[in-house]
Amino acid sequence: MGPIARARLTRRMRARVAAEGGFTLVELIITLAILLIVVASLSSVLVSATKTEVDANNRFQAQEQARTGLAQLTRELHCARSVTVTNTPGTSLAAGSSGSRIAATLPSTCTTSGGVTLFVTWCTSASTLNTSDWALYRVTSTTSAPLCSATGKIKWADYLTTSTPFCLPSTTAACGGVLRPSGSLPMLHVAMPVNLKGPGAIESYNVVDDIALRNGTHT
């Protein structure tokens, strides 16, 4: 590039810089106003999407815990010969009454008994995560049916909205509207509604199942 051409380019650049007006104040204000409207509407959508995500997470956790707990309970009771439902230790509840604690004896051949005769207690205790909710615990002993206050208990589910999920139906006393069929094995009715939203408003997912004790006797 020759010196003349270079001088022409420099002149042109200078002219361009001088002609650059940028935005006028009015343009800037209009732009900002539009941007504000867009961002405001978007942010409200984003906030609700985030809330949805948190809600979905809570629901998933509460449901998953309840199902996992129920699956373990089911597996264990399938192997038990009998089960008792109590509120106060030592006093078995009548058929059709809901209780907070079940006690079952697992023969040593059961997959969850660890090769010895095992006394298993499933019970509810106040939740440490959400006031007025309950947690489901499992505690075992090789000597006698342990209490819910025993050490070494393991939590299987939380955010239960009832403290009495267990009930033994008879042919005349129903649990949750369900009677035990005549001549059937002993059955345990489990109803554990879980608080879906975790800490906060209650929206319940009501896990209900009947578990037949396969090693029991038909009556």
Added chain:
Amino acid sequence: MRSEQGFTLIELLIAMVVLTIGILALIAAYSSGYVALNRATRVSSARLIADQQMERFRAVQYSAVQLNTTCGASCTEDATFTGDPAYSSAAQVTGCTTTDSTCLPTQTKTGPDAKSYRLDTYVEYTCVSGTLTTSPSLSCGSGNPYPVKRVTVVVRSSSLTAPVREASTFTTFPTN
């Protein structure tokens, strides 16, 4: 090089529209996760209802594994019931005289998610090997084992993309 005047308002608007589309796409990803979770909730609710019904059959004795088809309106088998592949009029096991949950062909149940589900129960004789004949007597043909009862539980709902099915066979062995 064209004289550059900064962005025009039109350019700016176009850029913002593009940005909005991008952000909306991100939000759509959130909501699709929510839809998937809802679907999973429906399926697992239906599965729980099916499990509960099947568990009741496990509790009763072999002779009690049968349906009640003569109790009037609540035992009516509609076209949806008889249109299922698990249904066979000839092989159906009937004889239950109660309206116990195990005996009713079609029931309406409320799932854990408080939604309503339709629970269809089929109890049919079936052969492990051989072909089932019901006349003159129930048989799977000479040399084949005696027919077993197959219980099929089908949970239907408009909020399920496909019915949830569960099947199990029951025999008299050893003493139940």
